Amino acid sequence: MEKQTWLAVFLLALLAVLPVSHPVWLTAAQPPGAPEVVINEVGWAGTAASSRDEWIELRNNTNRDIDLTGWTLRWRAGEEEIIIHFGSEDGNTKEIRRTVIPARGFYLLERTDDETIRDIEADLIYTGALRNSGESLRLVDPDGNVVDTANLDGEGEGWPAGTTGDVAEGEVPFASMERVDPTAPDRPENWASNDGVIRNGRDAAGNLINGTPKAENSRKKTN
Helix, strand or coil: CHHHHHHHHHHHHHHHHCCCCCCHHHCCCCCCCCCCEEEEEEECCCCCCCCCCCEEEEEECCCCCEECCCCEEEEEECCEEEEEECCCCCECEEEECCCEECCCCEEEEEECCCCCCCCCCCCEEECCCCCCCCCCEEEECCCCCEEEEECCCCCCCCCCCCCCCCCCCCCCCCCCEEECCCCCCCCHHHEEECCCCCCCCECCCCCECCCCCCCCCCCCCCC
């Protein structure tokens, strides 16, 4: 009996010190300080050409090129987890054109094909939808660390910015969700909708995109 008690105490003590593995969507938010790479813009509602033509942009905050091989971008879609690999055509990665994001530069992910933004070449093509009801995106490095997030607490509760095609008169339809300060954390107040004036790129039908893929955001914070 004493032997069994001792064994139980030993096992409880061992469990207390062992690290617990959680799915990536349950891990902590981004660490403090400016992330080296951020999720800078999300075209979650698609474009005027098609609501399925979604896209995502990353930004390099450093003065050096960064190889994204081994990194992933993840979000949940119901019980399924969407996983985009930057270094291999696994999971939801359909095609990789390049793995390096240049110093102070941008990296463009287009859904399904390279016609989403027809006049700007995608760096990576992926599959998997962003629900209009909101997703929580996580950018994860090769060691499993969450480098950055977008809409961390908004899964299923909408997006902090961006619009669909169903907007009131005078509002900008299919506006992307832009990060205001790329060096600041993912908080609702650090996201804004594209202003419809500063834009870049054309959609599959030739319309100007209400967003700034591969260019500075319209709502970018200025000093």
